[in-house]
Amino acid sequence: MNALYSIFIVTLVVLTGIIIFLIMQNLILKEQLEKQEKILFSAQNLSRKMYELGDKKEFFKETWKILKYITNADEFTYFRFDGVNMLVPEYVEGVYKNEILKMRLKLGEGFSGKIALERSPSILNNANKSSISIHVPGTPDEDSALLGLPVIFGNELYGVILLTKLGGAQFTNGELKIAEVFVNISSAFIAGLVHTSTIRKGLIDTLKALVTAVELKDTYTAGHSVRVSKIAETLAKNMGLPFREVLRCRIGGLLHDIGKIGIKEEILKNGEPLTPELQEEVRKHPELGYHLLKKTKILEDVAETILYHHEWYNGKGYPRGLKDGEIPISARIVHIGDAIDAMTSGRLHSPRKTVDEALEELKKFSGIQFDPKVVEVAITSKEEIGRALLEKTEDVVIEDNNLLPGSLKGSEQFK
Ligand SMILES: [Fe+2]
Ligand SMILES: [Fe+2]
Incomplete structure (x- = not known):
């Protein structure tokens, strides 16, 4: 009787354990699904918003919001590649924004330069102990992790997106993979932006010459x-x-x-x-x-x-x-x-x-x-x-750099 009772208790404990495990798994799965759903929704939202957003800054702000959600990063930097040899920070979010904005990196220099040169996404945890990363002048020597993604479209390099975690937190491969999907969306968009801006600027310059001719008449x-x-x-x-x-x-x-x-x-x-x-x-x-x-x-x-x-x-x-x-x-x-x-x-x-x-x-x-x-x-x-x-x-220069493709499209009613 005692043996039977013991078997019953053990089975009960095991079964309860399994049920608790399944419930926990389910909760984790549900949470992951919810997160993935939110990410997908954000991706969809971003691609729709690209044509509604006012300028490049707003676009990076939105991208940063989503990347922050995916990776829990503390800082975001978009380095624009000048097409020759330099990476120039164009959009920065985070506590060391002003210091980062002063940085200029050559192709191959530092972690971001390496990402640009090798054109492949990568993670560098414990960056402050690594010889690859460059210390940002004017910032404390604290533990940081870096995640870098090249912005490439049609074989052309447009820049590098760099995410930073401060205070010892690390990036995971899962975060890298999802972030990569986002940056791929952004890459196509940034490329479109650069090309449309160039065409539009050329056209405006031509029309400006015509305007001068009109004024002479x-x-x-x-x-x-x-x-x-x-x-x-x-x-x-x-x-x-x-x-x-x-x-x-x-x-x-x-x-x-x-x-x-x-x-x-x-x-x-x-x-x-x-x-x-x-x-x-x-x-x-x-x-x-x-x-x-x-x-x-x-x-x-x-x-x-x-x-x-x-x-x-x-x-x-x-x-x-x-x-x-x-x-x-x-x-x-x-x-x-x-x-x-x-x-x-x-x-x-x-x-x-x-x-x-x-x-x-x-x-x-x-x-x-x-x-x-x-x-x-x-x-x-x-x-x-x-x-x-x-x-x-x-x-007067019609500065078109912040212009998004399609940003003139659509109108509101102003009565
Ligand atoms: Fe007129
Ligand atoms: Fe006029």
Whole structure:
């Protein structure tokens, strides 16, 4: 009886042990599944967000958020490869951000340089004891672990993503594998970004040359488009508009009168007040510019800004007679930038106005010609407008480095 009882107890203990083990396994599995599900969801989210995010910084911020979740790393650095021999930190997160930003690494130098040279992902735990890693000047000599991933696309090296754990924590091979999947997504995106930026920049440079040609044909003072671009960008920023709208204002401002390339110089330079027929001719320039930009594809999202830059808030403008919220916000802003520069430069038959006088004029026509919300912002941005008006053509570079492919796509309704 006693023996039977003992067997019963042992079986019970073993069975309970097995059940507890299974429950634990199940819980671990569930946790792992949940984590994997979250990772997959984040990956999906990131690829969708790539086209919604405003700029490169936001993209790295999102990537870092996910990599931090996967690996529990403390620091993130994206080293951009200059295409020749150097790695330059472009985006850094973590306590030693300022120190890391000052670093420059040659190909093959330090752990990140080695990752770039060998083009394969790797882990270096206890990095402070290794001869491979380089101590970041100005940071304490503490225990750290490194995880490096090359950013490669189509056989081309774009940079290195470096993750760091501080205080003795280590990276695992599992973390390396999942991080690699993410960096592969990022690689394709970073490559697209670099290429689109180069193409877009080339196109903008070409169009800038055309703008200069237009200004020579016109009665405008040289640099009109550059100043309109700067004012429109300032107003868009001060209105708190998203990055893509700010960009649309900047490029739209620069190219707003590009359609004048198709208008005869005799008409544009005509010293006399224009006859209604000739006025009609000049009024074709928004349409001409619109079709020109539409054909470029890569800048087609700015085409509407150009088409509508002479529309009035009350619907009395041209070419379509759209009113208030029907006019894209970028066109309403460029319209005001155009007016400010026209008034302060002085045109035929009208004396040059000061910035204060120009703003008074905006107030007078607020709700008639001009969007009252943009006028309000223009009034509070008086000093910045004054500085923008001093802008010289050669000072303005359309910095496109932070532009994402597709970041001009999509729009919000700003009524
Ligand atoms: Fe115009
Ligand atoms: Fe203009």
